[in-house]
Amino acid sequence: MTAAPTLTDRLLAGDTRALARAISLVENETDDGARLVGKIYAKTGHAYLIGVTGPPGAGKSTLVDRIIATLRARGQKVAVLCVDPTSPYSGGAILGDRVRMQSHASDDGVYIRSMATRGHLGGLATTTAEAALVLDAAGFDVIIIETVGVGQDEVDIVRTADVSLVVLVPGTGDEVQALKAGIMEIADIFVVNKADREGADRTAASIESMLTLEMFDQGEWKPPVLRTEATSGRGVTELLDMVEAFRAHSGARVGARRRARAEWRLREMLGRRFLQHLEQDVLAPGEFDRTLDRIAGREIDPYTAVTALMAKTAALDHVGIAVEDATAMRALFGHHFGLATGEPEVVGLHRLQFVETGETTLELVEPVSADAPIAKFIAKKGAGLHHICLRVADIDRAMADLTAKGVQFIDAAPRQGAHGSRIAFIHPSSACGLLVEIKQPAGSHEGSDPVRRSLGEGGH
Numbered sequence: 001m002t003a004a005p006t007l008t009d010r011l012l013a014g015d016t017r018a019l020a021r022a023i024s025l026v027e028n029e030t031d032d033g034a035r036l037v038g039k040i041y042a043k044t045g046h047a048y049l050i051g052v053t054g055p056p057g058a059g060k061s062t063l064v065d066r067i068i069a070t071l072r073a074r075g076q077k078v079a080v081l082c083v084d085p086t087s088p089y090s091g092g093a094i095l096g097d098r099v100r101m102q103s104h105a106s107d108d109g110v111y112i113r114s115m116a117t118r119g120h121l122g123g124l125a126t127t128t129a130e131a132a133l134v135l136d137a138a139g140f141d142v143i144i145i146e147t148v149g150v151g152q153d154e155v156d157i158v159r160t161a162d163v164s165l166v167v168l169v170p171g172t173g174d175e176v177q178a179l180k181a182g183i184m185e186i187a188d189i190f191v192v193n194k195a196d197r198e199g200a201d202r203t204a205a206s207i208e209s210m211l212t213l214e215m216f217d218q219g220e221w222k223p224p225v226l227r228t229e230a231t232s233g234r235g236v237t238e239l240l241d242m243v244e245a246f247r248a249h250s251g252a253r254v255g256a257r258r259r260a261r262a263e264w265r266l267r268e269m270l271g272r273r274f275l276q277h278l279e280q281d282v283l284a285p286g287e288f289d290r291t292l293d294r295i296a297g298r299e300i301d302p303y304t305a306v307t308a309l310m311a312k313t314a315a316l317d318h319v320g321i322a323v324e325d326a327t328a329m330r331a332l333f334g335h336h337f338g339l340a341t342g343e344p345e346v347v348g349l350h351r352l353q354f355v356e357t358g359e360t361t362l363e364l365v366e367p368v369s370a371d372a373p374i375a376k377f378i379a380k381k382g383a384g385l386h387h388i389c390l391r392v393a394d395i396d397r398a399m400a401d402l403t404a405k406g407v408q409f410i411d412a413a414p415r416q417g418a419h420g421s422r423i424a425f426i427h428p429s430s431a432c433g434l435l436v437e438i439k440q441p442a443g444s445h446e447g448s449d450p451v452r453r454s455l456g457e458g459g460h
């Protein structure tokens with residue numbers, strides 16, 4: 001008997017129940033969801049993503065329903081994600097969406113799903129993007145993302161798409177608002193829906209006049225303004241033809257667009273993960289809120305608060321190891337473990353060999369003369385761990401905090417380290433006999449050696 005197919009297998013085979021389950025996993029931000037994305041990612045990138053945004057009631061869902069019908073007639077499999085960042089329970093509007101698209105309920109070439117609202121900033125955009133990946137892997141040719149409104153959340157969500165349609169209606173002044181809200185930059189096609197109503201021409205003209213204020217390079221796509229009547233379906237074929245035209249126009253650039261999207265998503269996810277790490281692993285319970293209170297109470301400014309919070313995310317910068325033969329150690333780490341090793345450097349009385357292990361560097365220190373401090377260290381304690389170095393965001397603050405807690409430093413004040421960093425050593429008597437260096441890195445790359453020189457002064 002062969003093993004039962006996994007969720008991934010079933011998803012890739014287009015199983016609808018597996019699809020629903022997979023979307024729930026990413027929607028609830030589970031680890032299983034993250035693993036699933038990891039498994040399917042290489043198999044995605046085939047679907048074309050159409051973003052549809054605009055104020056509530058503009059007729060987006062009615063229009064999407066028409067778009068589905070047209071695309072189905074062209075033989076394409078279509079999925080729709082309905083997202084409403086403004087509603088805490090994703091209730092009414094979404095329900096309406098599904099009712100409007102009900103005509104496709106029995107067609108297995110169509111899949112419609114609403115995304116539950118998540119509390120945190122940017123989270124909904126990420127889970128929407130991941131749900132789109134799942135649909136892509138399941139074999140849908142076109143994925144439509146319908147989202148309500150014209151604010152930053154919608155901009156983030158629509159950025160997930162390959163083409164963005166902004167749907168407006170005559171005479172509400174929404175167009176001006178939309179342009180203010182930054183929709184201007186993301187709209188690839190403007191749609192004035194409810195063109196059967198009075199004022200459609202005026203609305204279209206006002207969008208066009210806004211566009212004339214923008215500079216477009218030669219050959220650059222200038223967003224067209226189309227009129228539709230979603231209830232009757234008028235203008236929908238023209239709209240889809242325009243989407244095709246955009247797709248053809250941006251063909252060469254779609255890679256750049258997807259890369260920009262990947263960058264945005266990576267930054268968003270990293271930022272979120274980092275904040276989570278800070279709140280869960282680094283700060284004491286309630287510390288974040290207390291900091292907020294102090295900022296609100298004008299006790300500290302936000303910049304100082306950020307620096308202070310960042311300073312708590314100390315990380316192991318390097319481990320200093322006293323060795324009798326740095327070259328032999330280099331062979332061990334470099335050849336046997338495949339770690340990057342630079343050329344050894346002789347600095348003063350020591351030969352230094354740096355071994356990059358990814359997060360942390362090993363600093364192998366070999367004495368080149370019997371007078372070298374490391375020679376004395378080895379004579380006294382034997383080869384092995386000499387010191388560890390922790391990175392801090394603000395060394396002055398770290399020294400002040402630690403000194404206030406009774407920690408003794410070898411250095412009275414921070415001194416200059418390599419590459420513009422500032423360093424200080426904690427006395428081993430304050431660290432159970434271990435020599436601990438703290439380092440505030442700097443962006444600038446200046447001189448080469450003071451840290452290494454300092455090893456002789458600070459070490460023992």
Ligand SMILES: Nc1nc2c(ncn2[C@@H]2O[C@H](COP(=O)(O)OP(=O)(O)O)[C@@H](O)[C@H]2O)c(=O)[nH]1
Nearest residue numbers: 056057058059060061062193194195229230231
């Ligand atoms: N007169 C007119 N009404 C429309 C048109 N398109 C949609 N509607 C109506 O506008 C209302 C809101 O439509 P809906 O698709 O739910 O808007 P959404 O909130 O943007 O998704 C519904 O009552 C639709 O029947 C149109 O082109 N003309």
Ligand SMILES: [Mg+2]
Nearest residue numbers: 060061093097
């Ligand atoms: Mg809708």
